[in-house]
Amino acid sequence: MTKAVTSLAKGGAPMDRESWFDQALQCECDGYPSTCRAIIRAAANMGFDSEDSAADRSDVWVSEAERFIPKHSGSRDESEKEQTNGIVTARAIFAQALEVQPADVDLWRNAADLEREHGSPADLENLLRRAVQYCPRAEVLWLIAAKEKWKQQNDIEGARIILEEAFAANPSSEAIILAAVKLESENGQYARALMLLERARQTDFSSTDEGNAGLEKPLGTGRVWMKSAVLLRQVNKLQDALKVARDGVELFPKFYKLWLVQAQLEQHDNNTSIARQTLSRALKQCPREPILWISAARLEYRGTLSTIDTTSIKNLSRARAILERARVYIPREPILWLESVQLEAEQSTQVARTLLARALQDCPKSGMLWAEAILLEPRPLRKAKSVDALKNADSQDPIVIVAVARLFWSERRVDKARLWFERATVAQPDYGDAWAWWWRFESEQRHLKKLSTTTDPVNDSIDQMDIQIKNLEAACSKASPTHGQYWPQIAKDPANARLSVNDILHKVAAFLGNTPQL
Structure with a gap:
């Protein structure tokens, strides 16, 4: 095939790379996949010069492969027909790109997406196995391989083996060990999951530590300690969970989620005053985390940290003051405005509308605020408000789109x-x-x-x-x-x-x- 391509070029009837790729697609459609692949291999380097790097060529090939990947149509029959055309061509182009860029993680991910959508589980598994051989330090490829084994093939032991191999190649990977914890806990193996977390809390993740500025390499990470407390709470070991959370915030005082878990555990134990103190300390360490301010406010006006609790209003004035202070620390934060508006709406719709008008001046493109504006508007005016929302917010904001859908409903x-x-x-x-x-x-x-x-x-x-x-x-x-x-x-x-x-x-x-x- 390479000789044929060269002969045509010398004979005065040259074809560019795009035309050859189209011919490859035609061969695929006619039932000649081997010829299709041969054409791709022979013509892939046409149009490039010596100054084009392997990465440049790879990028071009990936963009060209995209046009051969079938797009699903509305009809199932049409979709199935489309799926038979273009897959071999696109796969051959990816293979060519991977041959010159075998260490490109994103390229392997794109190839995996193709196999996931249009190939067989075996094709995807083989590709991911090759991917982690070429990129053993790429956590994401190991995680994709393990997830496919677990979720798609229901092979828990196979996923466990992949994660063990992944951890051997990446012994300081927080993501991999937490994926192993998730695998075990979601399959009821709580003892194994807790053992992994205990080991992780004694592991040096210094290259991936979070929220530990000024501290000398604490063991574990903020996320590991937080996941430990959450899992202990899940298995109803509440006192152990609280101890882990408290120990964790001492090591990672800037990791706000640990503070939040600690406060939730304290509030669950009916220690509302202690939970309040915990959130106060948390806000001194993490004053720019909106959820901490919102949680502190909810503790005042709901008596609980739950977002989904709808019990009666308690200390409204204190909650209002907390949210006002939050907006000083974190200006132009839509979720803080939304919390204030929803709080006022339970007392007075008119007051809530007035506050919402201020909020939209501060955050004019916020989808969540425009969605709330539709909700608070009198019924005859909601359609006009939805038009304003679509005009001012991001047209792809799902919160606004849902609000419009609910309006039609x-x-x-x-x-x-x-x-x-x-x-x-x-x-x-x-x-x-x-x-x-x-x-x-x-x-x-x-x-x-x-x-x-x-x-x-x-x-x-x-x-x-x-x-x-x-x-x-x-x-x-x-x-x-x-x-x-x-x-x-x-x-x-x-x-x-x-x-x-x-x-x-x-x-x-x-x-x-x-x-x-x-």
Whole structure:
């Protein structure tokens, strides 16, 4: 094939690299994958000169490979047809790039994405095995390999072996040891997980330490100590958890999450005054962490640190003062403004609107504030406010998109609402609240349809709705979201530690019924 390419060029009928790649695709479509790969190998270096580095060529090849990777269409039949065309071509281009840049971690990740979407589990496993051989110090490649073994193949022992090999290659890797802890704890092996954490607390992670400025290489990391306290709390060893948290903040006083876990444990033990003192100390060490200020305020007006608690207001004036002080330390922080607005809204909608107007002057592009503005507006004015929100905030902000979807839902414009909920999950799949609102919406539509009539056509319609909800759940599970106003609080509740993504989805969706509705 190389001879053919050279002969054509000498014979006055040259083709550029792009044309040769198109010919490779045609060979793939005609059922000649070996010829396709041979063309890619022979033509890949056309158009480059001696000054182009291996990295430059690799970057060009990756961008060219993208146009051959199939894009899913709306029809399943069309999607399956598309998946047969372009995969071999794209894979061959990646292989060429990896041959000249075998130590490029991002390149291996891109190739892994291709195999995950369009290859077989065996193809992906083989590629990742090669990846970690060439890049043994790349934590992310080991973690991807272990996750694929665990989550996709349900091979827990295989994932454990990969993580053991990863730790042997990266003995000071916080990420790898915490991945091993997650593997063990989520599969009920708490003793093994706690043993790993105890060992990690005695490990020197000096190259990855966090929040320990001014200290002489403490053992463990802030995250390791925090995860230790959280897991001990999860297995109901509350006093041990509290001791670990307190010891941890002495070593890592700038790691705010440790302070927060300590305060939560103290408040859980009905030591509200001690929790208050802990948060006061935390704010002296970490005055620019919004969640600490918010937690301190909630402790005053809720009597709890829980984000999802909706009990009656207690010390409003003290909570208000804490949040005002927080905005001095952390100006133009939308989440602090939002907390203040939501606090006032429980007392007076008008006061909340006035405060929100100030907030939007301070943070004019904040999606969370514009979404709250839609919620607080009188019903006849909400549509206009949603237009303002879309104009001023990031058009891809899932919080605003969800607010607009909920507005359509309140107006019974079902198709529009569904479209906007889907748009929110596409814009940011990691935003769990969007999935929960969408699931709640679809569940309500199914319930209403079931109540409306019992004729056979409707039964078919309900079956379709069931499929739609199942597809939504599958997409949410694949996205495995971690962010949102409510999602992380419910997901991180110790009582929910071993729940699946779909279980969390259902719990968050149920809780959303307690929040202000449009």
